[in-house]
Amino acid sequence: MAENNIPLHVGIIMDGNGRWAKKRLMPRSFGHKSGMNRMIGLAEHARARGIKFLTVYALSTENLSRPEEELDGLFGLFRKYFETNIKKLYADNARVKVIGDPSGLPSDIAGLLKKAEENSPADAEFTLLFAINYGSRAEILNAVNRAVEGGKKLTEEEFSSLLYTGGIPCPDMIIRTGGECRLSNFLMYQAAYSELYFTDVLFPDFTDAEFDKALESYASRERRFGKIK
Numbered sequence: 063m064a065e066n067n068i069p070l071h072v073g074i075i076m077d078g079n080g081r082w083a084k085k086r087l088m089p090r091s092f093g094h095k096s097g098m099n100r101m102i103g104l105a106e107h108a109r110a111r112g113i114k115f116l117t118v119y120a121l122s123t124e125n126l127s128r129p130e131e132e133l134d135g136l137f138g139l140f141r142k143y144f145e146t147n148i149k150k151l152y153a154d155n156a157r158v159k160v161i162g163d164p165s166g167l168p169s170d171i172a173g174l175l176k177k178a179e180e181n182s183p184a185d186a187e188f189t190l191l192f193a194i195n196y197g198s199r200a201e202i203l204n205a206v207n208r209a210v211e212g213g214k215k216l217t218e219e220e221f222s223s224l225l226y227t228g229g230i231p232c233p234d235m236i237i238r239t240g241g242e243c244r245l246s247n248f249l250m251y252q253a254a255y256s257e258l259y260f261t262d263v264l265f266p267d268f269t270d271a272e273f274d275k276a277l278e279s280y281a282s283r284e285r286r287f288g289k290i291k
């Protein structure tokens with residue numbers, strides 16, 4: 063693909079870890095572990111392809127209502143593997159940014175995420191955004207409340223700066239794995255003109271080659287942003 067056909071920012075809804083594990087008669091935690099490994103590999107590949115920002119939907123606000131056993135397993139994976147995997151990204155001159163509400167997470171998990179942000183390279187060429195305990199409606203309401211506290215009408219650009227993603231360009235493309243065709247409360251304001259790509263492939267099987275297929279689809283589309291050619 064020509065360099066100008068590579069999206070600057072890609073968002074990905076990493077769906078299908080649990081179903082992937084179930085097909086193998088394994089617990090859901092096995093699927094989440096495989097999904098975490100694939101996420102880090104995908105970030106490395108995205109950076110190599112020239113993408114500058116990758117936002118991964120790691121945990122939604124609604125996901126926190128899942129069974130305690132599953133959440134304990136997921137947070138256990140974070141405790142065991144997160145720091146090691148993040149160091150791989152640092153070595154590739156990548157930084158970490160967290161979007162969402164850390165106050166709803168276990169304190170040590172929130173601390174790991176904060177540390178990952180603080181230790182990121184200052185001159186990073188690639189940013190991996192973790193959407194964790196994230197919901198787009200909550201994000202928008204938070205921005206509205208901040209605007210009300212400021213007591214003035216805002217431009218679109220000023221309002222965007224109040225979102226969790228303030229300073230980050232809107233996603234050019236959003237990918238969802240696992241066969242569902244919806245955004246599920248992910249970057250809804252920012253996705254106004256994003257190209258959408260849905261695939262039946264479960265996330266642990268979403269290989270670099272599958273990601274490249276999504277990029278090829280993006281490159282074949284004409285983005286007009288509501289204008290007539």
